[in-house]
Amino acid sequence: MRKYYLLFLVLSCLALSPSVQGHTVLNNTVVFVRFADETETGPGAVFQTNTIEHYDSLFNSTVPGYNSVINYFTQASYGKLTWGSRLFPAPAGSKVMSFRSRMERGYYEEQSSVNPTGYPKGNATAMEARRSGLVKEVVKYLDQNIPAGYQVDANSDGIVDNLTIVLSGTSAIGNTHLLWPQRQNYILGDSIQGKRVVSFLMVFDESNGFKLGAANPNIPLNTGVLCHEMSHNLGTYDLYHNAKDGLNPVGVWDLMSNIQPVAQHMTAYTKWRYCHWLDSIPSISAPGTYTLNPIGGNTDENVAYKIQPVGHREYFVVEYRKKEGFDASLPESGLIVYRVNPDLTGGNLAYNGTTRLDEQYIFRPGGTTTSDGNLSQAAFSADNGRTAFGGAAAQRPFYSDGTEANFAIANISSAGAVMTFDLLASAHRIVLSQTAVNLSGQAGSGATVGISSDGDWEVSGVPAWLTLSKSEGRGGDTQLVLAAQSDNTTGAPRTAVITFTDKAYSSVTATLSITQNEKTNESVVLYEDWENTSNPNGWTVQNSDTRGWDLTRTLQTNRGLYRSYEGTHAATLIEAWDDAHEEQTLVSPVFAKGKTLEFWSRTTAANKNPANNPQFYNVDVSSDGGATWTTLFNCLTDYPLDAAGNTQSGKYTKLTIDLSSHMSDNMRVRFHCYDTGGKGLAYFWNIDNLKILGLPTGITRLTVTDASHNAIYTLDGRYAGRNIQQLPAGVYVQGGRKLVKK
Template identity: 35%
Template sequence: MIVLSLALLLNINSYAAYLKNVPTVVKNPDGTEIRCFATGDEYFNYLHDADGYTIIQGEDGYYYYAHLENGKVAPSKYRVNSVNPSKVGLKPNVLISPEEYQKRTTAYWKDVDDPTGKAPHQGTINNLVVYIRFNDDSEFTTPRTHYDQLFNPAEGISLKNYYQEVSYGQLNIESHHYPHIEDFSTNLSYQDSHPRGYYQPYNATTNTIGYQDDDQSRVREHTLLVNAINAISDQVPTDLVIDGDNDGRVDNVCFIIRGNSEGWADLLWAHRWVLYSYVVNINGKRVYDYTFQPENQAVVSTICHEMFHALGAPDLYRYTGSGFDPVGPWDLMANGFVHMGAHMKRKYSKNKWISQIPTISEPGEYTLNPITSSENNAYRINSPNSSSQYFVLEYRRKTGLYEGNIPGSGLIVYRINTTAGDGNASGPPDEVYVYRPNGTTTVNGNINQAFFSAGSGRTSITDNTNPSSFLANGDPGGLNIINITEAGETISFTISEKVGYVLTLKAQPWSAGTCDDLTNTPPYTEGTEVTIKATPIEGYGFVKWTIGDQELGKDNPMVFTMPDHNVEITGHFEWGAGVNDNSMDNIRIYPNPMVGTLNIDNLNDAKSIAITNLIGVELINRPISNGSTQISIDTEGLRAGIYIVTIKLNDGTKYVKRLIKQ
């Protein structure tokens, strides 16, 4: 059996960097190139093609499409690009199991006494950036100016600018580059004594010097970093404050590695870790926390994500690989290059950036500034049904360098579970869960539509809305937010003292028309008057409203008084109700049923003829020339079924007839 050894170097609980679809080129032993993509984090990253078919290297050094073999990811018999994988029974997204993933994330944690980042959250962090290349690498060709632009500009997208904004001016990060050079139009790096293959997984054919187990890979990485630190330590000025919180450790070191990330090579992937295997100092301060970026992953979003790890924050995506996404694009520590949520800012800045989130409970209207504002940017509402879970409400406005990346502007509502620990890596349960339409405890729903606003049509969240304010176990959470306003300079919402209920409208037959809530401010409290309207399509007429078997009335529009529970109302339509199907003023339409050609005779003063299906989709529209009294229409392209023919006269009169196509 041919199986690739998936040796894992970095098993750090709650501190990862998940990247998707990183363009990658790998080579077979015969020199043929395979252009593919790498996706994952340091715990499990893998190669795949554009259609998601997993690619894995066999012991012969060639790359194969992957399949599962005894529950493990293994090479199939098909080399990449030799077949269409979908035609030979292969499946896309062949990955390790959630259990294996979780095992990897905890395998080495036992040896780390203090994993949490401890860099200061106020004042200045002097971040050290160290460049490394391997023995078989040429010098960096990208000038130092390029990398400095990722870190130091006060304006524009950079590490410094990002943390200035999200901390409301309280944290300043100054980055210093090593080895030291005066001319930033060039670059200079520490060159290791080993080639790149030494830091990649072992392969019996193509990489016999690679690491073969977790311990070996850990020792190799940490030794590499120790040697790099020793090479540049005497260049760091003694008066440069590199331990801002006086804990005896350098606040942070960022290593940038020459070359690209490599799928199936866990070491060469962006990550944050701690240098616990060895003691190495700079000016008497121990190097412990560090971030690590291959050259092609040294982008501002990844650098910012890893820096918040260094500040103590966990990931908000799950490590299980289940596809469940508790937070999505709404937080830096999930999948967004955006602000962190107010809860993350408060808790993981140790109450520095946001000192507290005010708790509200009294009925009434409340207003929030955007999360980019340092004041009045979030509220907490305790759940009446749980002592360990509560809700946070904040306004996210789609504007600016970072918040411009969110899917839309509106009120974001999320649940905090104080029993879940830090972050979502080991979820469920999750520390943070963002409510979104159609989301449940097991179904993702639409996370990109999580924002509430009048403009979005989502103006409330209660135990009776979609989404509802469910707790981690699915029980009602007791939230009762209504009347969420437009997303402008601020956003407002109301805590209702009355329970809101949901009105659902449906049409019968479903294709005969639409039923609409003209009041459109759900949910509705008991006694609220709601105006509903039925709109039939051509050929149908409205007949009545019902709840179950009980008739409500025939008025259209109709005013309905909301009861003390959710309710579903059906609008009934019938063919020809309100339309005289036979009143055609001697106009003849034949044959019926239609077979091939449809003929219409005695067209006096007719303007046009249209044929639609029963859901109102217009399939044929033919103008009629003045003076024409007869027209023929080819209906061969219509499927068998029922169709509606509408003839319009120049004076606005409309004739409708239902026909059958065989």
């Protein structure tokens, strides 16, 4: 929910293109609710301002140009979504009837000297209990009174499509109160017609948000607040800041930020990423002239373009917003440019300026990472004289950290039926995902480095002790895997600097520093930091669906939901409440005589108690190659505490697990995560810099039986390489056979 700007307008008629591919039908179950101390008739009766015909039109009118919920979603989705509503209880003629709650209104307001039955101010537990109790009453009433033939689950997924509770009267003034427009999850497991209720909307009859002052009336229930809250059920997130920092990243340019009494369109990114109304946002990089249709128009073709300069995950979107129809509340028509950080999905609500940044940010004059600027002037067009952005223009794009982005657009047209702009040529660059990497002292220690280049490139300066997966590459994005050829037995770290050069522009270069640390005396049976995304050690991922364990995701150590302990990779379990059972497993290769398991762990599952959906985040060991397993550790019950007795949830903690009672010649470990409540896994888990330490002598690392796996090991079980001719003199093991290099 976000603040309103007063607006009175009539929607212009916009024809819709028919769409049958991917068409979705949803039902919105609406129930009017009054409190125990309120009446439907007589002096002070509630729901007297509007008739049932008014509300039916607000939700269901399909008259072209009418400001209704169903028209908004049909228009915004380009005909892909039809979202009708059914109002309960049944009216008495034109009179709105309502369900009467068990408790009076004051029970759901803050406690005070004049309201002793209210909840203690700021007591979130009491607020949640009272809110859930009210919803439980409503759900029970609907389950007993909805007529046969009405479907609360039109898409047949077993879940009520949408439940909207319209409370009598006005909301509180501020989102710290219980009686405030909101969309919340519902976890009590109740059902309507056998369909589970997992969320609800709570809105108000007469005022939603706050009063606009003596000169203006309260803002009554409207499409802005309804479509905003209903869109959360499509997967959207709020795009304003919860913190009072004076920064407004998106404002009126998206429904999920500053709500208007008439719902405005979402950005193309929101429509694509969360609502799935756009198949894609086309990427452009070639200089030339491009044409945009308005985002609120009658076609979903060419409504936005994606621009992603090399070397960055963040990218930029340009789209055309036309001040008409549902977008008539916009300050003006024109082309807007905004930045997207794809690693920060989940909106802008949790922004704090350091560890959590904006997912979407719209550029505007005067806007910086610390200054809000003038968001009402975000639109570019020849009509307002703002026809260029980036390059030599006064206003330039920048990333979340404030550094300038390498692209420019110019010759932006007037705002007509379409808009055009030119994407200008940019200077070539080579950008590496990191400028320095560290390898362990053992042969085979590796790292993965991302190379982003505007042109073809080649590499030079590679030492004999280092191998690369490729020595040249094409323009675009490339993942380069590098690995140490041999143990570092020099007695000190050794370093190399390799250079990447653009083949067409020799002055365009980038350098990478590689340091291999000195080999330690530890008897390391298996070491894994997941930096080598080719997975040479042969870890096995067994996921029950498309979520689960991920070994290739690029991470940062200090930013993002999922993070590495060191480097840019870690084993990552993706969190996902999705009302579906999950069983996600990460299994090690076979090893022998493993005595101790050490790894760095970061998880939100630490010592949690998800009673409504039992979950397990286990570390298991097998002594028979994976035929049977024994659980040694569960994050939910065994996670260590710090010196102050606090759980280190969401922070990296070193875990050490004793394997000695399970030692054999055919060992594996696994990270086994699953739920038994059918609602999925609610917590994530990062694992990095894993070691299995063994006995000081003996062959402790077995090879995979696959004949193509030709790894060579020393007699103490350390990986040596794959080519015996490149190894120093000594005795080795390959595929269970002894090799002697003289």
